[in-house]
Amino acid sequence: MELGANCVYVSSRLLKDLQEILDEGGSCHIFALGIIEMKPLHWQTKATKEEEALIAEEEEELTPEEKRKLERKLKKERKKKEKQLMREAGISIKKVEPQKPSGSERALAYLTSWSKTPEEWKFQKTRQTWLLLHMYDKEKVPDKYFTILLDYLQGLQGGARDKTVQKAEAFMKEFDGSDGKDPNLLEKCERIRQVLQLLS
Template sequence: MAKKRQETKPPKRKTADTGDVHVEDVMDTKVKKKKIKVEAPIQMQTDEEKTMKKKKKQTQEQTEKTSLIKISDSTCGTEGKHEPDGEEDLSPEERRVLERKLKKILKKEEKKRLKEEGKTAPKTKPSEPIAPQQALDYLTCWAQNRKEWKFQKTRQTWLLQHIFNSEKIPDEKFPVLLQYVEGLRGGARDTTVQKALALVEESGQAPEDGTVQQRAQRAREVIQLLS
């Protein structure tokens, strides 16, 4: 008789849900712990690096400032004075660059000091326009010292632009300017005549405007001279 085959029962399986959930929870907990352990040192290292970089930058600026002061002192010293070691090899251009850096550093420190004291740096007053004075000096030199006088197109352009304006060119300077204008040639002469004609025509439309009439009077003199 054939032996009865022994029926093998399949091994009991653990509940998938319970086992999986348990394993996943354990794994998640381990991963979270690893993350916490790894992230904390990284953050501390980053802060430390920032501090080290800041200290390094301050040390570098202080070293550069000391070097610049030495160079500045050696540059301003008397002839024959021995220069600091290592600085005698610098070219004049390199010295100028270092001196400019020194000025910027000193200016920055001055602003910082004033800010800490609750003060503000004094504002420099805007310089007065020098173009009018330079143009009038140019005209005076032409009239009184012709040997030293040199033609300057910029000065002439300014004079011709304001020739009819008594506020820019005083009445005592206008006769001299007429003499100068008499020698004009080419486009400058033609343009000046056209402006004068336009002002005379404008004066007819504004007979009560004193400024317009004053400019028109100058324009008539220019037209009479150049026509």
């Protein structure tokens, strides 16, 4: 018999607790060796016989609002018990959140959208700011995006345009004072020249 990757060894006490839950309709597989294979996403317990009896007894006397409150309370207790059993079995209950795109991915997608689908494109200040801050860095804004960025910069207006020119001039003065042997500096310097030529 092959066991899945999510199999764990459990104590006999825990095994009994889990068997009770299974008898109530939970979803996991217990093997005779004391090994349990669980499917945490589908694993749930139903109300115990005592809880069901209590609900049935009180349903006759309770208002609809009181019934809902009682059902929520019992559901909360069941979930708490499930989590405790899962913890004891050593199974993590963490939710896996999908990875969100990074700031650079979003900014480059924004630029691509501006270029390829202008009718769907929408101005986003944060994306523009990111692009203006990192446009001289070849690793963050590769050459194929830099050519699109130059076209984008032609439409730059107001304070953003003035600030971009001021920063480019300051960078150029800084690079004029350096020895100019570093290839990364030469690439940055070339990008700065292109931006100054475009915006001046």
